[in-house]
Amino acid sequence: MPGKSFFVDTTLCMACRGCQVACKQWNGLPAEKTVNRGSYQNPADLSFVTYKLVRFNEVVVGGKLKWLFFPDQCRHCLEPPCEMTADDTDAIYRDKATGAVIYTEKTKSVDAQAVIDSCPYNVPRAGKDGTLAKCNMCIGRAKSGQLPACVKTCPTGAMNFGDRKEMLAMAKQRLGKVKKRNPKATLLNPNDIRVIYLVVEEPNLYYKFAVASNSSFDITRAVALRRLVRPVTRLTASL
Amino acid sequence: MKVTRREFMQITGATATGLAVSGLGFDLSPVKAHAQLFKPKYAKETTTICCYCAVGCGAIVHTSLKGDRRVINIEGDPDHVINRGSLCSKGAALFQLGENERRLTEPMYRAPNSKQWKRVSWDWALTKIADRIKKTRDATFTGKNAKGQLVNRTTAIASVGSAAMDNEECWIYQALMRALGLAYIEHQARI
Numbered sequence: 001m002p003g004k005s006f007f008v009d010t011t012l013c014m015a016c017r018g019c020q021v022a023c024k025q026w027n028g029l030p031a032e033k034t035v036n037r038g039s040y041q042n043p044a045d046l047s048f049v050t051y052k053l054v055r056f057n058e059v060v061v062g063g064k065l066k067w068l069f070f071p072d073q074c075r076h077c078l079e080p081p082c083e084m085t086a087d088d089t090d091a092i093y094r095d096k097a098t099g100a101v102i103y104t105e106k107t108k109s110v111d112a113q114a115v116i117d118s119c120p121y122n123v124p125r126a127g128k129d130g131t132l133a134k135c136n137m138c139i140g141r142a143k144s145g146q147l148p149a150c151v152k153t154c155p156t157g158a159m160n161f162g163d164r165k166e167m168l169a170m171a172k173q174r175l176g177k178v179k180k181r182n183p184k185a186t187l188l189n190p191n192d193i194r195v196i197y198l199v200v201e202e203p204n205l206y207y208k209f210a211v212a213s214n215s216s217f218d219i220t221r222a223v224a225l226r227r228l229v230r231p232v233t234r235l236t237a238s239l
Numbered sequence: 240m241k242v243t244r245r246e247f248m249q250i251t252g253a254t255a256t257g258l259a260v261s262g263l264g265f266d267l268s269p270v271k272a273h274a275q276l277f278k279p280k281y282a283k284e285t286t287t288i289c290c291y292c293a294v295g296c297g298a299i300v301h302t303s304l305k306g307d308r309r310v311i312n313i314e315g316d317p318d319h320v321i322n323r324g325s326l327c328s329k330g331a332a333l334f335q336l337g338e339n340e341r342r343l344t345e346p347m348y349r350a351p352n353s354k355q356w357k358r359v360s361w362d363w364a365l366t367k368i369a370d371r372i373k374k375t376r377d378a379t380f381t382g383k384n385a386k387g388q389l390v391n392r393t394t395a396i397a398s399v400g401s402a403a404m405d406n407e408e409c410w411i412y413q414a415l416m417r418a419l420g421l422a423y424i425e426h427q428a429r430i
Contacts, residue, residue, distance in 0.1 A: 021331035022314070153315055155325035 003099030004142055005167035006151065006195040008071055010206070011178055011185075012158040015040065015054050015069040019150035019159055023052035023073075026138060026149035046072065048127040051135040052150055059205045068199075070206040071159065073150070074123045074135035075193035076101045085118040086110040092132075099164070099194055100137035107132035120212035137194075164194065171196045281305060286316055289330045290403040296322035296330050310337045372396065376419055392420045400426035 024031070029049040034042050041056040055070040080101045086092040091106040092115070103124070107115070112126040124132045138148035142161075146152070151161040160170060171187050175198055178185040182200035188211045190196045203211040282301035289296040297319025301312040313333040317324035326333070336342075346364040347356045379395035398416050400409065409426055416424045 017328040018326055018331045021328040022326065025331055025334050026312070026314075149314070149331075152324055153326045153331045155322065155327055 003097065003164050004137070004161065004194065005076075005099075005164040006148075007160040007167040007171045007174075008195060008197045009158050009160070009174055009178075010069060010071070010197060010199050011182075012156045013054070013069040013071055014156055014158075015056060016155065017054045018153040018155060019071055020050075020052050020054055022149040022153035023135070024050070026141070027051065027136075046123065046125055046134075048125045048131075048133045050125075051133065055207050057206060059201070061201055061205070066201065066205075068201060068206050070197070070199075070210060071150070072121075072123075072207060072210075073195060074101065074137075075121050075189070075195040076135075076137060077120075077193050079192070081118040081120065082115045082124060085115050095137075095139060095143075098137060098139065098142045100139050100142060102136055102139060103132050103134060105131060120209070122209040167196060171198060174198055282311055286319075287313075288405075289326065289333060290336070291329045294321060296326055298326065298330065298333055310334060372419065380420060392422045394422055396421055397423035398425065400424070402427040 023029075029051070032043045032047065032050060034044070037044060039056050041054065043050055043053070046053050052071065052073045055072050057068045057070070059066050059068060076099060078099070080092070080094065083089075083092045083094060083101060086107065088106065088110055090104060091108075091110045092101065092103055094101055108129055108131045110132070112124075112130050112132055115132060116122075116124050116126065124134045126132055138146070138150075141148055141152075147161050151159040160167060162170075168190065171190060175185055175187055178198060178200060184202070185198065185200045186203070188197040188199060188203055192212065197210065199206055199210065281304050283304055285300045285302065287298050287300050289298055297316035298313050299316045300310055301314075302308055303311050315322055315324040315326040315330070322330075345358050346361060348359040348364065348367075349356045375395050376393050379393045381390055381392055381394070384390045396419070398412075398421055400412060404412065404426070413424055413426075
């Protein structure tokens, strides 16, 4: 599978949130008004103007306190359920060269809730007018041979970006190394998505939607039906 | 015509629709113009050092070569020996030092016991500061202490310096403060 991919090594993430800020800055997104909720995770969740969020979780594993960091973002699925659900390549499409899943202004005209529900990773967010937004792989940067803003800024090497083959190799090599000290280490859905996370604890301790459940990749009957009749509707539309 | 990136996206979206509609209906991959271009393409690059902490990361400032020549992007300098292109959350926000609607561009003055800040001119502010420093210093200047030792100081004024000043700025600043006779000179030395 060609195109680009990320490799996110959570064992190296120190939660400085440089990626979060670099993302905001590059995409020209405004700040959000936040309150102290007793966590450094700030803002509380992804939003229409927050594409990247470092999730903080304090958990007790084997009687020891662990502070888990998870730099959450769109996974740029190889077969994106959101793209299938929207079924409108003017609204949601995959960039050929990179494989980035791109949302356009035209997402305003698709069923936003259906798209949001279709995401196994709970990523897309709707704006006030129903337009959908999420990470765009810094497509302008990726297309001109630059690293996405989040990867470029990462001081520890937790965020990596490159050709999919290279990233998969890097992920596997790193997994082998990390597994020696952390037997629970695993890669999250490496064969389905373009943002491959390496975690050392149960994925759901990092975030409920860190890993896709098997069933969430299934498409609904309505979507399947729409896909089945799509060639016919396209033809009639063009007449 | 000034086109923002969001508007540009809308325009290109409309173009893409036009292409899709004019097609035969069999084309499953309509041509799409990329809405988001690489921002600093027509920009001048200037290197700088992040002003926030003692690590001293290098950054590249992209300024527009067209129009207002304002800053359009700041990101880590990959050639810099310290950070090799990376920046933490504070460094990644450097852009906002220059391009920020909340940035103060004029001196503000709050009169004693007043709740209101008001805009004042630099001329007025600098004259007022000089005035008050001179007055306080002259009134409190001590040539010799109780033991008769030469001290030439004032203990009525203190200086609490900025964290964003570099080594050279600090030198000039402290030289000025010493010349005035200040003994309490503090600085949050970082850079």
